[in-house]
Amino acid sequence: xxxxxxxxxxxxxxxxxxxxxxxxxxxxxxxxxxxxxxxxxxxxxxxxxxxxxxxxxxxxxxxxxxxxxxxxxxxxxxxxxxxxxxxxxxxxxxxxxxxxxxxxxxxxxxxxxxxxxxxxxxxxxxxxxxxxxxxxxxxxxxxxxxxxxxxxxxxxxxxxxxxxxxxxxxxxxxxxxxxxxxxxxxxxxxxx
Amino acid sequence: xxxxxxxxxxxxxxxxxxxxxxxxxxxxxxxxxxxxxxxxxxxxxxxxxxxxxxxxxxxxxxxxxxxxxxxxxxxxxxxxxxxxxxxxxxxxxxxxxxxxxxxxxxxxxxxxxxxxxxxxxxxxxxxxxxxxxxxxxxxxxxxxxxxxxxxxxxxxxxxxxxxxxxxxxxxxxxxxxxxxxxxxxxxxxxxx
DNA sequence: TTTATATACGGAATGCAATTCCGTTTATCA
DNA sequence: TGATAAACGGAATTGCATTCCGTATATAAA
Numbered sequence: 001x002x003x004x005x006x007x008x009x010x011x012x013x014x015x016x017x018x019x020x021x022x023x024x025x026x027x028x029x030x031x032x033x034x035x036x037x038x039x040x041x042x043x044x045x046x047x048x049x050x051x052x053x054x055x056x057x058x059x060x061x062x063x064x065x066x067x068x069x070x071x072x073x074x075x076x077x078x079x080x081x082x083x084x085x086x087x088x089x090x091x092x093x094x095x096x097x098x099x100x101x102x103x104x105x106x107x108x109x110x111x112x113x114x115x116x117x118x119x120x121x122x123x124x125x126x127x128x129x130x131x132x133x134x135x136x137x138x139x140x141x142x143x144x145x146x147x148x149x150x151x152x153x154x155x156x157x158x159x160x161x162x163x164x165x166x167x168x169x170x171x172x173x174x175x176x177x178x179x180x181x182x183x184x185x186x187x188x189x190x191x192x
Numbered sequence: 193x194x195x196x197x198x199x200x201x202x203x204x205x206x207x208x209x210x211x212x213x214x215x216x217x218x219x220x221x222x223x224x225x226x227x228x229x230x231x232x233x234x235x236x237x238x239x240x241x242x243x244x245x246x247x248x249x250x251x252x253x254x255x256x257x258x259x260x261x262x263x264x265x266x267x268x269x270x271x272x273x274x275x276x277x278x279x280x281x282x283x284x285x286x287x288x289x290x291x292x293x294x295x296x297x298x299x300x301x302x303x304x305x306x307x308x309x310x311x312x313x314x315x316x317x318x319x320x321x322x323x324x325x326x327x328x329x330x331x332x333x334x335x336x337x338x339x340x341x342x343x344x345x346x347x348x349x350x351x352x353x354x355x356x357x358x359x360x361x362x363x364x365x366x367x368x369x370x371x372x373x374x375x376x377x378x379x380x381x382x383x384x
Numbered sequence: 385t386t387t388a389t390a391t392a393c394g395g396a397a398t399g400c401a402a403t404t405c406c407g408t409t410t411a412t413c414a
Numbered sequence: 415t416g417a418t419a420a421a422c423g424g425a426a427t428t429g430c431a432t433t434c435c436g437t438a439t440a441t442a443a444a
Binding site for chain 1: 429430431432433434435439440441
Binding site for chain 3: 014016017020045050051053054057
């Protein structure tokens, strides 16, 4: 079974390259968890036991690495939308999914901030996350049609939630939760 | 009349030092407007016609410079609270002041982002703005007591609005306005 | 096997902005 | 009109990010 990188690139990686790529992903997860997604590239390369040149050949931008490291997590979050939609009434399902998304970004140190960075290397990161997470959110919003303000798009709601999570950490999460709850209330209050 | 820097420092600056400080502030305003508050320090020093050493002697951190450059604007925004409180019913005054604050941060390229940066040099910037803007906001919220959710503090509301403005530019401002309006609606909706 | 070669490797070299350092200059005041 | 504290400029240093390139190796054809 070809893995994701193969499937996307076309040409399979040489055995040593694949080994190093996997080592980099594992190292990056460890370093990201310890130091955040802005950790020096050298730290990650060292942890993986490869040179920085090898790192850059595989992940030209930091965003490429972040996307790869959290690929599965993002997919699981996207998939949760369907489950929640089946379990709860429309508006509740929407609210629960937003919680689920908040857990995703707040748990990964610095991810919420990186997601909204203006740096060119990161616009691709936001685009990737957005492309995979906004459609499920849009589905939930459509299902709650009539209970949510009609002038708010899924994409901007998604961005707003991410922004409110930017300063949050796992220990200091209650402010972000409260502000998002205010936002979600506003979403319902202004329903057409 | 001693100027603000004198008043805060204690010792008046030597004539050449004051001249350079003023030149740096003027240059910084121009450069910030053109390139944003993250512009290279060298650009600002060059524009002012001084060496970078002179810059750093006067403004040890970039935050010091930003605070000084926008000092008057921040004061005017703080003062607007009283005016608005006298002109409008409590909740409306609150909403108007939030608009006023948004104008302040969105007009200054990159300011909203810097305001929420995690970098150590910037925590002082947020603290300064927060110390001068949250009290007036708190006054407005207290006046609208009963019409706003009681579990939301002025400080966190202030931070939330700033966060939602982070990606906004003067041209692309409507999304931030809409999201803040949703937030403000939520504030009222959940009123005790 | 062997060998040709496309890939990949490591880490030195380079680039760039932030920040510090220090020998020289100047404003101030006795 | 000195003495001296304060300030000046910009070279040097630092700390990454990113590129470059000579060497090594996996792969597959002979």
